[in-house]
Amino acid sequence: MEAPQYVAARIQQALAEDARTHELGIHVDVRGDQLFLRGQVSGTEQRERLGQVAHEAAPDLRMHNEIKVVVVSEPGEDEHLD
């Protein structure tokens, strides 16, 4: 059986290299038969694509897509550099 660390590394590589995603900052954890994805992206579609690519890379694992979609808010307070 492939060690979970190698499975996680393979999934992470797929998320970075697959033309559908090219997402470098996703944290991938494999625990037993479970796969956890964490991180932040800018839209729900990208989150779904990441889930899809991860699933294809490890179809036997039960996936938990915990990636958060960052809501871009209005600019807040200015910072004064004096």
Added chain:
Amino acid sequence: MSTLTNVRIAAVGDIHLGEDVRGEYRKRLEGIEERADVLMLAGDLTRHGTLEEGRLVADELRDLPVTTVAVLGNHDYHSDQQDAIAGELRDAGVIVLNDDGVVIECGGTKLGVVGGKGFGGGFAGKCASEFGEREIKDFVAHTRSIAEAWKVALKEMQADRRVVLSHYSPVKETLHGEPLEIYPFLGSYLLAEAVDTVGAELILHGHAHKGSEKGLTPGGIRVRNVALPVLGKAYAVYCLD
């Protein structure tokens, strides 16, 4: 003698625009002229660096009411279309820096901006050096040549105030939150060293989505990581008082 007026800089990086979010970011830039004198974009404007995405970014930034300066990031290089993407942005009125500088008039103050993508290598004491295999030497030499170009551009620049715009980080403080193991791929101290040698008031960068906003160079120059996921807002505004 010129008197320095305050300059308000809006800054953001890593907007990673794609077809599914077309028009969204532009909406967030509405009213920017009330908040800032200039907008600086710290690279990774696209996701895959395709020309189509480059055109989308150009549309999103076209003819903004404030001067807009950008550098590209590693994502913008992925499809080897970086020159064409830069061309699209320039056609849309964006100043694109590629290891050079520009001077912008901001209410009587000459604001000098030097920058480019930057590159990695790591931080003092824990970094790659120009030793061993050709591939490693090329990697470090690439960063070194960028740092040298910034130093020259800063030295030659006739400006009242100076800001540096990068994609990669010049310091490790603003990487706090990222795994230590990947620091060498997130930036290089050579960038900070170059800027410290000549002087600037602020260095802006992106790239480290899980990093922290605020840091300092060893020489005491303020560094701000303006990656969109770090800011969690459309852009930050820094006032040089």
